Amino acid sequence: MKKIGITTTVPIETIYAAGCVPVDLNNRFVASPDPASLIGTAEREGWPRNMCAWVKGIYGTALQSDDIETVIAVTRGDCSNTEALMETLQHHGVTVIPFAYPHDRDAAALEAETRKLAETLGATWEATLAVHEKMKPARENLIAIDEMTWRTGAVSGGENFSWLISSSDFEGDPEGFAKRSGEFLREASQAQPTANEGVRVALLGIPPIFADLFDFLDAKGARVVFNEIPRQFSMPHHALGLVEQYRRYTYPYDIFFRLKDIRREIARRNVEGVIHYAQSFCYRQIQDIIVRDEIDLPILTLEGDRPGPLDARSRLRLETFVEILQLKRDGQGPQPKEK
Ligand code: SF4
Numbered sequence: 283m284k285k286i287g288i289t290t291t292v293p294i295e296t297i298y299a300a301g302c303v304p305v306d307l308n309n310r311f312v313a314s315p316d317p318a319s320l321i322g323t324a325e326r327e328g329w330p331r332n333m334c335a336w337v338k339g340i341y342g343t344a345l346q347s348d349d350i351e352t353v354i355a356v357t358r359g360d361c362s363n364t365e366a367l368m369e370t371l372q373h374h375g376v377t378v379i380p381f382a383y384p385h386d387r388d389a390a391a392l393e394a395e396t397r398k399l400a401e402t403l404g405a406t407w408e409a410t411l412a413v414h415e416k417m418k419p420a421r422e423n424l425i426a427i428d429e430m431t432w433r434t435g436a437v438s439g440g441e442n443f444s445w446l447i448s449s450s451d452f453e454g455d456p457e458g459f460a461k462r463s464g465e466f467l468r469e470a471s472q473a474q475p476t477a478n479e480g481v482r483v484a485l486l487g488i489p490p491i492f493a494d495l496f497d498f499l500d501a502k503g504a505r506v507v508f509n510e511i512p513r514q515f516s517m518p519h520h521a522l523g524l525v526e527q528y529r530r531y532t533y534p535y536d537i538f539f540r541l542k543d544i545r546r547e548i549a550r551r552n553v554e555g556v557i558h559y560a561q562s563f564c565y566r567q568i569q570d571i572i573v574r575d576e577i578d579l580p581i582l583t584l585e586g587d588r589p590g591p592l593d594a595r596s597r598l599r600l601e602t603f604v605e606i607l608q609l610k611r612d613g614q615g616p617q618p619k620e621k
Contacts, residue, residue, distance in 0.1 A: 283301060283302055283303045284301070284302045284303070284351075284352070285302065285303050285304075285305050285349045285350055285454075286302045286303070286304050286305065286350075286352050286353070286354060286379075286403070287304075287305050287307045287343075287344050287347070287350040287352065287353035287354070288304050288305065288306050288307065288353070288354050288450065288451065289307055289308070289340050289353065289354070289355050289356060289360065289361070289364065289367065290308070290356050290360040290361070290450070290533075291306075291450045291514075291515050291531070291533065292304075292354050292356060292381050292399070293381075293396045293399060293400075293410075293524070293528055294450070294451060294452070295410045295411075295413040295414045295417065295524060296396065296399045296400040296403055296405050296410050296413075297354075297403060297405075298413045298456065299400060299403075299405035299406070299409035299410040299412070299413045300400070300403035300404045300405035300409075301404075301405075302403065303451075303454045303455075304354075304450075304451040304452075304454070305347075305349075305350060305451055305454065306450040306451040307339075307340045307343045307344055307347075307350075307353070308336060308339070308340060308450075308489070309447065309448065309450065309451070310343050310347065311336070311339035311340060311342070311343040311589075312339070312491070312493075312589055314343065317339055317589040318588065318589065318590075319342070320338075320339050320342030320343050320346060321335055321338045321339050321342060321588065321589075322342070323341070323342035323345060323346060324338035324339075324341045324342045325338065327370075329341065329370075332563055333363070333563050334361075334363065334561055334562065334563045334564045335491060335561070335562070335587055335588050335589065336488070336491065336561060336564075337361060337363045337364075337367055339589070340367065341367055341370060341371065344371055344376060345371075345374055345376075350376070351376060351377060352376070352377040352378075352379065353368075353371055353376055353377070353378050353379070354378075354379045354380075354381055354399070355367060355368045355371075355378050355379070355380055355381070356380075356381050356382065356383065356534070357380045357381065357382045358382035358383055358384075358385065358534070359382065359383030359385075359533070359534025359535065360533075360534060361564075361565075362565045368380070379399065379402055379403070381395060381399050382395055383395070383528070383534035383535070385535075385536075387529050387535055387539070389525055389526070389529055392525055392528055392529055393525045396410070396524070396525065396528070410524065411524060413456075414520070414523075414524040414527075416456065416457070417452070417456050417520070418520065418521075419460040419464070420449070420452060420456050420457075420459045420460035420463060421449070421516060421517055421518075421520045423460060423463035423464055423466075423467055424445060424446055424449055424463065424516040424518075425516070425518055426467055427441075427442060427445050427446070427463065427466070427467060427470070428442060428446065428513055428516070428518070430467070430470055430471070431506075431507055432482075432507040432508065432551040432552075434475040434476075435475050435476035435479065435505065436470045436471065436473040436474075436475055436476070437470050437473075438496070438500065438505070439483075439485070439496050439499065439500070439505055439506025439507065439509065440496030440497065440500070440506075441466075441470075442506070442509055442512070443485075443489075443496060443506070443509045443512050445463060445466070445516075446509055446512035446513055446515060446516045447489060447509075447512040447515060449512075449515050449516040449517070450515045476505070479503075479505065480500075480503045480504050480505035481503065481504050481505070481554045481555060481604060481607040481608055481611055482504075482505055482507045482551065482552055482553050482554045482555075483499065483504045483505065483506050483507065483508075483553065483554065483555050483556070483557055483604075483607070484506070484507065484508035484510065484544070484547070484548050484551070484553040484555075484556045484557070485506050485508065485509050485510065485557050485559060486510045486511075486544060486556060486557070486558045486559065486573065487510070487511065487558050487559040487560060487561075487566065487573075488511065488559055488560070488561045488564060488566060489511055489512065489559075490559045490584070490586055491561065491586040491587070491588065491589050491590075492586050492589075492590070492591065492592050492596070493589065493590060493591055494591045494592055495592060498592055498597060498600060499600065499604070502600065502601055502604045503604055503608060504555075504600075504604045504607065507551045507552075507553060508547050508548060508551050508553055510540075510543075510544060510547070511533055513547075514531055514532050514533045514543075515533075517531060518530075519531075537569045537572050537573070538572075541572070541573070541576050541577075544573075544577065545576075545577070548577070548579065553579065554579070554580075554607050554610065554611060555579055555580045555581070555582070555603065555604075555606075555607040555610075556573075556577055556579050556580070556581045556582070557581075557582050557584050557600075557603070558570055558573050558574070558581055558582070558583045558584070559584050559585075559586065560583055560584070560585050560586075561585070561586060561587075562585055562586065562587040563587075567585075570583050580603070580606060580607060580610065582599060582600070582603040584596060584599070584600070
């Protein structure tokens, strides 16, 4: 089956309905045995050093993947660098299909754009809707995995992240994914609940590029009970229909729409502190100003650049932040937002 590269979450139902398989280039980039070499590919071609490593990694991955000849690029609702990414890939002979989330979340415009994508790929609308139905078991399992993370603690923050982030392409096999995630759920339901252990932390923003963030937080006594963007990738509102699912998906829309979801989730998950991940050289870093103003909890803004383990400074900042939350939980005075 033909593989189609994606640079962020798009209506993958259209891709499967066309008899193709989506490949999330972000996941392929970080899972690569040598992600630094993929960034190097981009930099050797002239991509600036002071540009986000994710976008350079996507570029290097797309060029070095012999099985990817076509890429869907989100021209509105993802990244300010996408247009240049599209053009440089096209320059290398990659076929690029644009997709744009409507700025105002207008249902008719979103449906028209999704139908256009389906048509471009060679899928009918009926087949696209049928795939949406077939994906329900996998998406239901992800909702259950998320629930078991914050309600009982039977699923760790790292496990939650891995499962939810993989739903951007379902690893090329939604039915196999449903089966594997169902087995994981059965095993997790036998696990010892740990809901009261560790301070409860939310992780907001772009998926972190650090490889050991969850292990480090676990070791320091913090549990991630809310992975904001991976949860969005899993489409928790899928039951409302294909178009509504992508209207409720917060990532492509403005920060205020995202904040409504964030506030609701941190309240019901009893979150005690927030880590806002900001990627170096990403325009979304600017949104940190609003996030810090709008969320009334201790917030740590964590910046990452290249793939790999946490650097010493980030480890120290995280450790201090967790200690602050632990002191706060123990009633040792309110703490200011950590800068
Ligand atoms: S982290 Fe920011 S700059 Fe980098 S690819 Fe994502 S949206 Fe673009």
